[in-house]
Amino acid sequence: MKKSIAKIASLLLAGVLVLGACSNNNNNDDTLVVIMPSIPAGLDPVAQNLQPASQVMVQIYETLVRQVGRDMVMSPGLATSWEFENPQTLHMELRQGVEFHNGETMTAHDVKFSLDRAINSPNVGFLFEMISEVVVNGDHSVTLLLEFPFAPILSHLAHPGASIISQSAFNSHANPDDYALSPVGTGPFMFVDHIASDRIELTVFENYWGASPNVDNITFRQIPEATSRLIEIQTGNAHIAYGISATDIASARTDDRVNLIQDPNLSLTYLGFNTQMPPFDDVRVRQAIAHALDLESIVEAVWLGIGSPALGPIADTVPGANRNLVPYEFNPQRALELLAEAGHPNGFSATLWTNTGNAQRADIVEIVQNQLRAVNIDVTVELIEFTTFTERMDTADEHQMYVLAWGTVTGDPDYGLYSLFHTSGFGPPGNRMFWSNPDVDRLLDEGRTETDWNRRVQIYAEAQEIIHANVPWISVWQGEDVSVTASGVTGFEHFPAGHHNLWTVSIGN
Amino acid sequence: MHKFILKRLLMMVPVMLGVMFIIFTLNYITPGDPVRQLLGERTTQEDIDRVTRELGLDRPFAVQFGNYVRNAFRLDFGRSFVSRQPVFTEIASRFPTTMRLAIMGVIVSVLIGVPLGIISATKQYSIFDNTATVVGLLGVSIPNFALGLILVLAFSVRFRIFPPSGFSRPIEWVLPAITIGMSSAAIVMRMTRSSMLEVIRQDYIRTARAKGQKESKVIFRHALKNALIPVITVVGLQFGFLLGGAILTESIFAIPGLGRFMVDSIRQFDYPMVQGGVLFIAITFSFVNLFVDILYAFVDPRIRSQYK
Helix, strand or coil, X not given: CHHHHHHHHHHHHHHHHHHHHCCCCCCCCCEEEEEECCCCCCCCCCCCCCHHHHXXXXXXXXXXXXXXXXXCEXXXXXXXXXXXXXXXXXXXXXXXXXECCCCCECCHHHHHHHHHHHHCCCCCHHHHCCEEEEEECCCCEEEEEECCCCCCHHHHHCCHHHCCCCHHHHHCCCCHHHHHHCCCCCCCEEEEEEECCCEEEEEECCCCCCCCCCCCEEEEEECCCHHHHHHHHHCCCCCEECCCCHHHHHHHHCCCCEEEEEEEEEEEEEEEECCCCCCCCCHHHHHHHHHHCCHHHHHHHHHCCCCEECCCCCCCCCCXXXXXXXXXXXXXXXXXXXXXXXXXXXXXXXXXXXECCCHHHHHHHHHHHHHHHCCCEEEEEEEECHHHHXXXXXXXXXXXXXXXXXXXXXXXXXXXXXXXXXXXXXXXXXXXXXXXXXXXXXXXXXHHHCCCHHHHHHHHHHHHHHHHHHCCEEEEEEEEEEEEEECCCECCCCCCCCCCCCCCCECCX | CHHHHHHHHHHXXXXXXXXXXXXXXXXXXXXCCHHHXXXXXXXXXXXXXXXXXXXXXXXXXXXXXXXXXXXXXXXXXCECCCCCCEHHHHHHHHHHHHHHHHHHHHHHHHHHHHHHHHHHHHCCCCHHHHHHHHHHHHHHHCCHHHHHHHHHHHHHHHCCCCCCCCCCCHHHHHHHHHHHHHHHHHHHHHHHHHHHHHHCCCHHHHHHHHXXXXXXXXXXXXXXXXXXXXXXXXXHHXXXXXXXXXXXXXXXXXXXXXXXXXXXXXXXXXXXXXXXXXHHHHHHHHHHHHHHHHHHHHHCHHHHHHHC
């Protein structure tokens, strides 16, 4: 009896060890395995506006123009050249001989079809609301007619929402929703398989018009737990992991099996004021609060060193960000003086809102509450479900202070400033501070229509100075992307907007 | 017996209707707007109104619920608000994984819990019993996510025996099964122990021993069989909990199951997914309960006679 038990036990152990030996490095040599916190449910460019979808879609689809590198330099994509006939008419010549993954040739009709879908999409339509019509001029040329002069149109056309899809592939589905799981683009990789909540597999597109990627296949795997993502790289099961948490950074930094990559991105977390609600209608009160907050300590406590205290109204990674602004010094004494000048020598009470389901924002409001107590401002914190939170700030009747974030995903200052600080942006477009300044309105309108980039930089620098001085919001945190790659992986770089290109990545040995 | 099963199956219909009504009502009264969540904060009121109409959310509660029930009987649970895929497909792709995880969790809990419980009961207050009690306490107390990460760090990172994530190959089942089964194992062990302790003090056990039967025969044939009823109940309940409560284990080991998916769906106000998922879990739970009841009959002839 004892002998047979021992036999069974040793057989089981041997089995486990053999299976265990097969467990590591199980990927094909030419497959790049990328670990993400979540994989998208579908890959229709206009059916959502979410980062995980963009991270996969940029490998499959292409846009008319593309932004390249950390500086987001505008380069030709599926359009080879473009010209403004006048500020409201943009001609674009399309690349010839471009094939879709289904073997069909891309034409101007596909471009019109894709852009029309984007314009009418409730998810990404706001990015393309300035396009009144897309006109097809033969097979390889389109003209975009704009409702109003809009200089940053190219950066909007580079957004993944404007990806060009195959019209016939889309129309081949009886139910349009089914296209999301059989996407057909022109990019260097084509879609192979999607296993819900588990993985998405892509393979190289042999007839791609551009340079071939360095790997033959990509597998995106979903691993929600941050530490598990790092472990996948440490154990050699994957090559790149996105979204490494602050608590794992030390472990990644000291491990020579992995490379830690940290880069600032385009996001900014801010504390906004309802500037039509007393006492926040007084700029001295807002400035006092800016002096009363120790941003360094907030960032250190909340994000454990990831990212940095923000300075201006847009993230300083955005081209055109004014890096010469002078930060509000942490000076509670000065804050008390300003409050006294504004008629609040004994402070006041106020509410501070943010949304539920975001641990960092919940931490921020708590720390802000504590820091403002030192200058006699008694803050009541309210955590509100997200959609109710934003809905209640659609008008200026209720909220006082709030914490929210913004990402300038197009990489153009217009996107980070216009809807947030222009009077026309009151409410849902983004100006929930209900702050209005004629000079800023004029400058932002000018920045939209001016086509000379250097002149635009000057215009936006001035606008940012005025906004910074008036403090409709306090910029709190400049976000950062944190990823790890396995040692031997080369050619990976963070794209500031978060959808990193993978066709330059090599996985080595 | 057939009559009993048929009766139980018919009784499931009103139960399911009740489940549908409760979850539908909860979704309806929960604060938050699924359309705003879906479209993001930059959307316009016109788009919100249009999508609300498209999703049928502008209709009165009774109409929405009536349509849902009618379609559900045709196995049409609608489409997910988020992925726009049929709810049935979305659940069907994840449900087998969740079932497999729950079954393995139950196997682990029975394989560990029942033998330890028997030994603890037969050697009451021995070192083994006390050790098993402490281990049992630990099993119940250690949160799944901590145990899972400890197992991964030990057996994946340090000794490299098992992979740290995944659930497709048998080698990948080991750590999640242990993680999810451990707390249930402790509960099963405690139940087996107390139930066995009660049974082995009965007269018929003393009689069996007096007849000179071997101790192993006394324990396994006479005592265990009679002690199993409460254990089966507990195992059945544990199985039900594992079906819906494997969220942390699924997260740590990146298992594409229903638990985590349901949490994401709730967060995104994906009503059709939440309703469909809860309904599936409820149906499975009901079937498990029925199976447990049938199992009683096999274990205990007295119960079998009542089913007729």
